[in-house]
Amino acid sequence: MVQMRKKRFSAIIVMLVAMLLFSACSGGKSAGGANDTTGGDQATNAAESAEPQASKPAAGASDLKPYELKLVYTGAPQADEKKVEEAMNTYLTEKINATIDIAPIDWGPWEDKLNLMIASREKVDVVFTAQWQKYAVNVAKGAFKDLGPLLESHGQGIVESLDPAFLEGSKIDGKNYGVPTNKELAAQGGIIYRKDIAEELGIDMTQVITIADLDAVFKAVKDGKPGMTPLYLKEGETFNSHYLGNYDALGDTSIPGMILKDSDSTKVVPSYELPRYVDTLKITREFYKKGYINSDAATNQTMNTDAMKAGNVFAMTSSLKPGKYAEIENQTGLIGKLAQIPLNEKTIATSETAGAMLAVSTTSGDPERAMMFINLLHTDKYLNNLLNFGIEGDHYEKASEEIIKPTDNTKSYSPGAAWMLGSQFLNYVWESEDPDKWAQYKEFNQNAKVSPGLGFVFNSDSVKAEVGAIVNVDSQYLIALETGSVDVDKVLPEYIEKLKAAGIDKIIEEKQTQFDKFLASK
Structure with a gap:
């Protein structure tokens, strides 16, 4: 394929x-963004x-x-x-x-x-x-x-x-x-948040550099606005989404095996072997236990922008670009009330x-x-x-x-x-x-880290059966884990066991083989 x-x-x-x-x-004064x-x-x-x-x-x-x-x-x-x-x-x-x-x-x-x-x-x-x-x-x-x-x-x-x-x-x-x-x-990930609420509660958002830094922010929101959800998560919109974790799946993100877009390593590994991925699962779980995340995150299908629009959500995860918060303001009617904070490095990949x-x-x-x-x-x-x-x-x-x-x-x-x-x-x-939004797009593309996998897309033809089995396993475990809805120490080992039984090692091996050939051909 x-x-x-x-x-x-x-x-x-x-x-x-x-x-x-x-x-x-x-x-010059080009406004053509990436073009x-x-x-x-x-x-x-x-x-x-x-x-x-x-x-x-x-x-x-x-x-x-x-x-x-x-x-x-x-x-x-x-x-x-x-x-x-x-x-x-x-x-x-x-x-x-x-x-x-x-x-x-x-x-x-x-x-x-x-x-x-x-x-x-x-x-x-x-x-x-x-x-x-x-x-x-x-x-x-x-x-x-x-x-x-x-x-x-x-x-x-x-x-x-x-x-x-x-x-x-x-x-x-x-x-x-x-x-x-x-x-x-280029691509980047972070959060869109209620700037007006942060100002009202005296929260200094300039201190937020990493996901862990949000703990104090969300606590302040929970304490100061008991009826507001500090962080809204749903399927595909979490701290471990590809746009925030800088994960390069080397093709379809539903097929396991990845590298980091902001790293030079070309070793293909399953997500659970990346310390960044597991650490983020654990941080998310702690946020969930503290009541920062909507309790129905594993099952709720409401889009995050719609949840923001309702007015009782402080922050959501999001892929970012210049002025993304302003686009969300217009979409939600929260004009002048939103801002954005990047939480990772800008990258460019096939994704x-x-x-x-x-x-x-x-x-x-x-x-x-x-x-x-x-x-x-x-x-x-x-x-x-x-x-x-x-x-x-x-x-x-x-x-x-x-x-x-x-x-x-x-x-x-x-x-x-x-x-x-x-x-x-x-x-x-x-x-x-x-x-000057379009001129800012052009500037945004400058100095982005280029993934080692740029230009490569995995051919899964030889492991179709295993991919199908993995998709079924993911549907049982992945959303719950990535939204913090279940105990990571208990459920992650069970998830890994099921993945191995479904043939994840075969997929990883085949993806590495193809990727090595791609790298050798460059």
């Missing part, structure tokens, strides 16, 4: 390193040129038969979804003679419902996917189309505007099965190049039209912002050409999914955010 040829691996690494060096050394690789700002150029293009139908659009596209991504359904669909339908009919069915699935049931869609061969056209969302596993199931021919025929806007590192770094066995979102390339993508389902009735739509999300400023922010004058008002402000009806359409859908460099910026 994923072994790559020597020349292509070398090219990926050389290209990415060259990109980072150029980005670090280049001057300034040629001296001209591709992302900014795309944004500037998109609106004139938006008035022109795609070549041959009038010759296309009418078609309804179904877009599936993870997020809360919106009250004004149908209203936005109608506006998109008017525009898409003119552009590519298509209409759209926006079909978000809440984070809680997302994985189960997506698995059912794939198994039942339900008709879907465009699907959100990511390396941390079983991308490689679903490719192996035949869920997503090889996009090479489609990118060539209907994705030229993507190819021209998207940094080559994204398309190269997200390939599986030399093929693209997803179009990455055009966004930041970032494949961290958010749109795939074309193999059940699509018109893959070409699906690719036309994805291409528009990467090139058409009007359509991109319509999908992400709704209708101007209804769901937002313009404060200036690129700056928007909320209305009384913003709450009716605020999907918070811009990082999944197309090019973020086409997005408007909320007035509560820094107007």
Whole structure:
């Protein structure tokens, strides 16, 4: 599924390193974030040129038969979804003679419902996917189309505007099965917290450098605000999430065997052999026992942003980037009340190049039209912002050409999914955010630690049975352990025993063998 040829691996690494060096050394007032690789700002150029293009139908659009596209991504359904669909339908009919069915699935049931869609061969056209969302596993199931021919025929806007590192770094066995979102390339993790509550209680958040430093903070919140949950955790959003632990799973995060992105070691080990992982489990358990964490963390499916929005949560774990707190403010309505603190080193790994993508389902009735739509999300400023922010004058008002402000009806359409859908460099910026947001993205990518595993994705074909067994074991133990809901000293040994019985050692050995070959080929 994923072994790559020597020349292509070398090219990926050389290209990415060259990109980072150029980005670090280049001057000027570019606002293109991760996409300034040629001296001209591709992302900014795309944004500037998109609106004139938006008035022109795609070549041959009038010759296309009418078609309804179904877009599936993870997020809360919106009250004004149908209203936005109608506006998109008017525009898409003119552009590519298509209409759209926006079909978000809440984070809680997302994985189960997506698995059912794939198994039942339900008709879907465009699907959100990511390396941390079983991308490689679903490719192996035949869920997503090889996009090479489609990118060539209907994705030229993507190819021209998207940094080559994204398309190269997200390939599986030399093929693209997803179009990455055009966004930041570096990654960092930490917490988003209620700045207003910290100030009210006199908590000095500048003293927070590590996860352990949060103990005193959460105690102060628990004592000073008894009705507030100091830390909200749920499945996939914990201190041991890949974005916070800096774990590089060398492919699909559901398959065991990892290295540390912020280390030079190339030895592949199971998570429980990493002192960082086990220590974090124990810290989380202590926080849980002290009442800092929501008691239903192992079972609650409410998204962390929704929990913050309710107003009784102090902090949540989060992947970070410049201005992430401001995005969450707009999503939750907590304007001026949030801040963020990084808790690890910035890194770049394959997980970032494949961290958010749109795939074309193999059940699509018109893959070409699906690719036309994805291409528009990467090139058409009007359509991109319509999908992400709704209708101007209804769901937002313009404060200036690129700056928007909320209305009384913003709450009716605020999907918070811009990082999944197309090019973020086409997005408007909320007035509560820094107007130089995209320039900050470029700076964010500088001086990031490059994982030794950059460009490698594990091929699990030879250990499919073991991977399936491991997934079953994880479903019984992993969430409970990582949310602090169970005794680590008692349950972790039991978990390890079950993993070994399921064949984890065979998976680790095979992953190490493939990784060693990759490293030797560089």
